[in-house]
Amino acid sequence: MKHNFGAGPCILPQEVFQEASQAVLNFNDTGLSILEISHRSKEFEAVMAETERLVRELLSVPTGYSILFLQGGASTQFAMVPLNLLPEGGKAAYLDTGTWASKAIKEAKKIGDVTVVASSADTNYTYIPKNYDVPTDAAYFHYTSNNTIFGTEVFETPQSSIPLVSDMSSDILSRKINVADYGLIYAGAQKNMGPAGATLVIVKDELLGKTGRTLSTIFDYQPHIAAGSMYNTPPVFSVYVSMLNLRWLKNKGGVEVIEQENIIKARTLYDEIDRNPLFKGTAVKEDRSRMNVTFVTEDKAHEAAFLDLAKERGLIGLKGHRSVGGFRASIYNALSISGVNALVDAMQEFEEKNS
Amino acid sequence: MKHNFGAGPCILPQEVFQEASQAVLNFNDTGLSILEISHRSKEFEAVMAETERLVRELLSVPTGYSILFLQGGASTQFAMVPLNLLPEGGKAAYLDTGTWASKAIKEAKKIGDVTVVASSADTNYTYIPKNYDVPTDAAYFHYTSNNTIFGTEVFETPQSSIPLVSDMSSDILSRKINVADYGLIYAGAQKNMGPAGATLVIVKDELLGKTGRTLSTIFDYQPHIAAGSMYNTPPVFSVYVSMLNLRWLKNKGGVEVIEQENIIKARTLYDEIDRNPLFKGTAVKEDRSRMNVTFVTEDKAHEAAFLDLAKERGLIGLKGHRSVGGFRASIYNALSISGVNALVDAMQEFEEKNS
Structure with a gap:
């Protein structure tokens, strides 16, 4: 039995793999x-419709x-967001909380004027800046809700009088959000x-079509x-497997239920990190x-040894980002509490061996 | 046994489905x-490397x-080609041979100056224009090698003193091409x-980085x-299945072998269309x-009846584009000669019933 702790592409439920394989x-x-x-x-049109319906239901959109279900990943949205929301001559506001936020800022700067309202680069992004001012004359305020590399997350939706835009690639569907607080969410x-x-x-919808910019059709949300996400051939299989996964989440009880599980999983692991004298958290x-x-x-010398032990225990994808x-x-979501417990066990075993 | 004549997404070899499922x-x-x-x-890096190597070998690149293996389909290339190859203030030349060529032209016009060297729109694209002049001062000359909707194909590579760009979405890997004749090919x-x-x-490579245009990183080939096609998360599964399919093609003997099969399949079907008094070709x-x-x-009244007969015989995806x-x-490539024979049999059966 392996437990996949990889940062993404990542674990999905075993029953999703079974159905997808079939x-x-x-x-x-x-x-x-x-x-x-x-x-x-008509069979695939039903898949696309159900996938959209499940997102709408699970996130109460x-x-x-x-x-929309598009191609190109969040990196394409780094360009599409300003192309579609930042008027010619206007400006946008961004919060800098890590590598992906910085990339979003870099790409927005190629398209228009950008104000970075705050940054935690000073400590290698160990925290989420707070108490910043969002300029009221900007077209939108962009932040990254979860920083995959630095292990930080924005739990309190920023207050903003201008439309909020959020890259939720790594925490969407893991907890309840209020979509009405946002102008645009991507993941x-x-x-x-x-x-x-x-x-x-x-x-x-009402935010679109107002920039005065000529857009390539494929980069225009409208x-x-x-x-219905079929302007051109969609990524059929990825949408299909997403539908299977959203069905799984719905059958589990939806976002509220998974959020409680995620809280327990995170608490279990952080508690061990804080208790175990051999480890410490970075955020x-x-x-x-x-x-x-x-x-x-x-002790830096312990790093490789713990990765080896983890691997022996079937715990993979644990190496930190450089x-x-x-x-x-x-x-x-799909990483079970038993996976977290197995990791905690390995940390305790490692402590016993090394103390 | 079904034979899938769909225009795409389309049939792939059964053994590819088996391996992909596993x-x-x-x-x-x-x-x-x-x-x-x-x-x-390292496992996926090996997949990406082998996929690239197989393309290089099969097409003698x-x-x-x-x-590159990117996301977004040919429709994204309609924008990326001029963004990357058409200098600010320059112009590009295009051949208009159908719906997709027209879309490519429409998108290039949003980015720069475009000369349409010839068009077969006058006959609803039943032929490929010939004997046109390509302006020597254009940055590149773009044509669509196979017109999926109108059933025409460009067999003779256009003569051009400027870099040739070709949308080969629907005939790449079906026949030998000389990549050295081209500046850019996409599919x-x-x-x-x-x-x-x-x-x-x-x-x-030498064509890139010369437009003077600031590009969003994700829309820049460089x-x-x-x-190595991993600037951002690639479409892992699509690349993997492509690798399996390219392996299949290599095992069959490569592009030369499949080209001979494709010639026989096409001849068999066109011969029946020309012989059978109930049908006629459009190109x-x-x-x-x-x-x-x-x-x-x-006889237009026969249309629905033939589709019904075909469906009964397991021949699907035959309805023409509107x-x-x-x-x-x-x-x-993956549609077998027995599939073509089954279609010819159905056409002959239909002839017997209706004459």
């Missing part, structure tokens, strides 16, 4: 593979918001939604909305992510 | 699903050309390469080249596509 051979008793069906078939699928290759965008406690738990050994070092345990 | 459960004996492995794992995967969600780009004979065979009934009507039999 659909590659025979999708919905059509006698055809999900890989060969037309995206214009209000009317006036469109839900690469490959954490809590599905496999790599699809990107979720939830956008308030034609994708008009076509400040109040901003610790529930999705990506970053920690290091007190920007932080040490370890990163990504404990997304 | 990898969704257990990829390469890792004990992990291909859907949950990190794109930074010379040195000086990079091979959505979902015909002869793999499932939807990946896009192949083959580009001559960072993707520098990162002029010399430009008939080997990939997408478009035809109609002489721009042409009638039927379209897409006979891509």
